[in-house]
Amino acid sequence: MAGERTAAAAGDAVRVRVPATSANLGPGFDTLGLALGMWDDVELAVGDGDGCVVEVEGEGAGRVPRDERHLVLRAARATFDRAGAPRAALRLRCRNLIPHSRGLGSSAAAAVAGIVGARALLAASHPLDDEAVLDLAAGFDGHADNAAACLHGGLVVSWGHEGAWRAVRLSPHPALRPVALIAERSSSTEATRGLLPDRVPHTDAAYNAARSALLVHALTNDPSLLLEATEDRLHQPYRRPAYPETAAVVDHLRAEGVAAVVSGAGPTVLALTLDGRLPDALDTSGFTVRALDVDTAGARAEHV
Template sequence: MSPPAGTVVRVRVPATSANLGPGFDTLGLALGMWDEVELSVGDGGRCVVDVEGEGAGRVPRDERHLVLRAAHATFARAGAPRVPLRLRCRNVIPHSRGLGSSAAAAVAGIVAARALIASTHPLDEDAVLDLAAGFDGHADNVAACLYGGLVVSWGHEGAWHAAHLTPHPALRPIALIADRSSSTEATRGLLPDRVPHADAAYNAARSALLVHALTSEPELLLAATEDRLHQPYRRPAYPETAAAVDHLRGAGVPAVVSGAGPTVLALTLDGHLPHGLDTTGFTVAPLAVDTDGARVEVV
């Protein structure tokens, strides 16, 4: 049975920052910047896509659009028939900046399609996370986008899992959003196949400390966000980002590369950056921690 005609699903999905320093491909934090998506069954034989804001004029306006690809993958996973869809996107999350825009699009398509077919082809939470992680390659961004707050994600026996945690209320993140974009594939290509055992142990300790610092003792964030696993190897891809992280950390601010970059995320407790920081090439954006994750409304 097809989704009922006339049903409109509205979804709001947050930006996310993955890794958070040492938590490579594991930790994710949802941030107060949102894309909005409206999905409904079309009345013709083809899909229709309207995009406002970020990516307008650049992203595909047909079935190649990531939200639609995610929606159709959801129909297939649930055994629901493929139908023409109408999609409207109001995008705010910057593309290719390390703030989870692709994860947000995939999550939006999946949860919207799930809502459309909920009465006839229900999907459980595990299937939703697994579908979303399949688009992103790992679950850190998508889990944070789905559930909000802080997530720890992992894979086991071909399936993805995530634990949702509540960040400390004193946390006041500030994003330094780079004016230029960066390719996740390109920066991942800079990572070595092997790392020294001492560096792996160093990051394991810092990742464990980071979970504690983000939830219970944020005064430890500077030490907890130290990383030897990925950020040092990616420095050549964005020297301005690396310099901003160095400056902030030198001033005592826990700062990391957001995801694969080039945006910088400062995990402040007072919502302020140090005087004298050169923000040329960046847009400074104080952001709340999003605690809701993907929100769905059927109208």
Template sequence: MSGSVRVRVPATSANLGPGFDSLGLALGLHDEIELTELDGGRSVVEVHGEGVGRVPRDERHLVLKAACATYELAGVDRPPLHLTCHNAIPHSRGLGSSASAAVAGIVAACALLGPGKAPDDEAVLDLAARFDGHADNVAACLYGGLVVTWCSAGSFRAAHLEPHPDVVPVAFVSAHSSSTEATRGLLPDRVPHGDAAFTASRAALVVHALTRAPDLLLPATEDRLHQPYRRPAYPATAELVDALRSAGVPATVSGAGPTVLALTTGEPLPEGLPTSGFETVRLPIDTAGAVVTG
């Protein structure tokens, strides 16, 4: 073996209501991987936890593909790799599992390449965003906390913000999976100007609410750009969001769903919520992002 590294990456929630394809939040639920360079032979993949028996165990595995892309970007010949994954982030639930996998592979490969060979921070973000397709998820996973992302001159960028310490996310993790591609297909090509203006105001407000004024989170998380159009894809999710918001709890669809994210300030949740088919999990905000642990 030539070198080995361990990386921990957090789950993420994208959009946060009105911040479609631009806002992301890192959550305290983690996957951990170990990536080892081998002196010879073929690459090997081991998977434990979430995804066992369902994800590829060869070079099609997303973490390994992302690591290989990093070596290619660096212009370095890639040795065979041994990848071990310990997965806790649910797959296809709206918690950024694919973004976490991409970030894990890229960060691990950068650590193995070392200073002088590894791509710089901006190149890492851009590679991860292009690899996964969701800059909001990958930036939150990379940096932790709250992020605002955008694309400028063909490259993805992100600004990192510190969330208010009183914000306590609660995830209602659905037992059912959802396809981002399918739910995105429900979105119209055009929306009314009034709805666009409404959502723009709320996107600005939710950044203020999450960082400075959590008491404004209920109005700040209103959205007219994407959630209303996706309701047919997950009626139970829409019902739970409606019930939470009617009870005064700021709630959104997490990413493309079907998980629901409530942005509470630690108060007890109302009773009688329609949570059948959901697991209620209080998750702290992850402020560290992707971390090389060994």
């Protein structure tokens, strides 16, 4: 087309909004993810010359790198490379609400923000489809559950296929009202994965396969089954020593009939309620309680 740009030009800018996510949801280890109504807002712009400029407000300010090591920028660079576009100087401004290292998908959100922002800057000149975007984003985490939920919104089922990542989006039941109990302390995904055994009993694997299938049905069609559907033997029992306070909250909630799980690798707790309420006697010391909507839009980008 006449006048079409062949690459991002200085002055081009996009705004991206990406949601928090909760992965696993109990039995769906590295497979199921849910997008939540808490967002990071990112502005990515093409600058002049070389190098980059990074500004961060909110979560991570003063702690995350303010140079090309920043995850949003690394993801944007990877997108330029995947699209075969020449690299450009970039300016990044982040306003973060998603807590870091709490099990709410902050790293996946950063990767998706950089990738979706870069794709929008490149637009029609170097197009990338959603499958390429998911594959790039999942590459930063090593699995696609958070990245897929962040990208698509709603409930996602993700899997690997022939060396690439795939995902399908499902619509959660409209009565679902998640409540996040956000831990004050942080946790390392790498450290908690180190607690998982290399092998599990066949009976436990079958148990989780049944619960994962049931959970998809419960989340989309019959929330009355959520307590049974969120039972897990594959990862949460092994991770309990890493965050005993989290385990105690999950145990208390489940004893009261609330479908509570460890969010991602923890230590945040996610309660899958139908009314946004928790038992009055619950001790929430060390946690910030946030009733959240399900984000149904996923990552969004607009030119500015």
